[in-house]
Amino acid sequence: MKQRFNTLDLQVALHELSVCFSGCRVTNVYDINNKTYLIKLHKPDSKAIVLIESGIRIHCTDFDWPKNMIPSGFSMKLRKHLRSRRLEKVSQVGVDRIADLQFGSGEAAYHLIVELYDKGNILLTDYEFTIISVLRPRTDENSDVKFTVREKYPFHLAKQNEKLTLEKVKELICDAKQNEDLKKILTFNLSYGAPLIEHCLSIGDFPDKCIIDKNFNRDDDIEKLFNALLLGEKIIEELKTEIHPGFIVTKITKAIKLELEKNKELENEELVT
CATH class of the missing domain: 1.10.238 (Recoverin; domain 1)
Incomplete structure (x- = not known):
């Protein structure tokens, strides 16, 4: 089972979110646990829910996830700033496993930045990328950059694409x-x-x-x-x-091979009898 998104997974998921949900307004934000959040968008005649799990994944979902009865402080902060705003833009930051979801436009815009590497993080910033709220405040060990309220989000630290030659x-x-x-x-x-x-x-x-x-x-x-x-x-x-379908892949391990052989033997015995 895939444990977390890689770069390709993120690119595919963000393209799908952009195609399916751009222009949709946020109706509410819920939390499943302290790392996983649901953003419900208004889309006529269909479900429009974005699931975000800090450090792991971001994608649309139709599943009826169990929500916390009492929303967390971080959920309340997201509700306050994102509710009723349109999802204007979905993009990847450089070639890193970082997603930038822009809600609203101009000086009224807010950005939800989702980090899917290491321990992960979710940050809410204003239109100038000044951090308003952060799920996991921290200081970068390599650069002393602070991921805390009132600091600027450090886009310069993200990996940038280099043309292959x-x-x-x-x-x-x-x-x-x-x-x-x-x-x-x-x-x-x-x-x-x-x-x-x-x-x-x-x-x-x-x-x-x-x-x-x-x-x-x-x-x-x-x-x-x-x-x-x-x-x-x-x-x-x-x-x-392009929007691509997902694939379920299984590896034939030794245990699976033994199970298949055992089932085949049982089928042969039934045919004989």
Whole structure:
């Protein structure tokens, strides 16, 4: 079971929210627990609910979630500033796992910023991105930036997209140590996310465990790798412009194989009798 959203999940979910709910007004905000919130929007003849779980996920939902009888202080703050405002814009901050939901426009706008990395966070800011309320006040250890009320949200800390070039790929491979895992190198340095990196390497016909200088040649395989990664760039652009269905995937583990074999034996016995 997927534990939290990766970059691709976020891009797909935000595009769906933008297409389905842009222009809808907020009717109410509820909390399920101290990390999970529901934003109910007005949309004629259909449910329009956005589920936000700090550090984990953000998406539309039709499920009838159990709500807390008494709303939390953070929910009340969101109700005060967001209720009756239109959802004007949904965007990703850089290429980080951060969503920015804009309610209202101009100087009357409010931004709900949802962080889906590490321990996560949800912040409400005004139109100038000054923090009004924050679910988890904290100070960034690396930069001493404060995520607290009356501070500006630090957009400059978010990862920004860098255009993929052959030179960039060559640089990554040249800097790699002998016997390093190619997938780990690419996952750490590119904003694709591990699943898309795996897909690109598979399409490029690289082995599952591709090791630098063992089954990856620094000279001969660079262009092949670059072309495989360009496919990843194309997939990312498609995900930003089209609504895609989700897929349920299962891995056939040893336990599942044994169960399948056992069921097959029982079926054969029944056929014999």
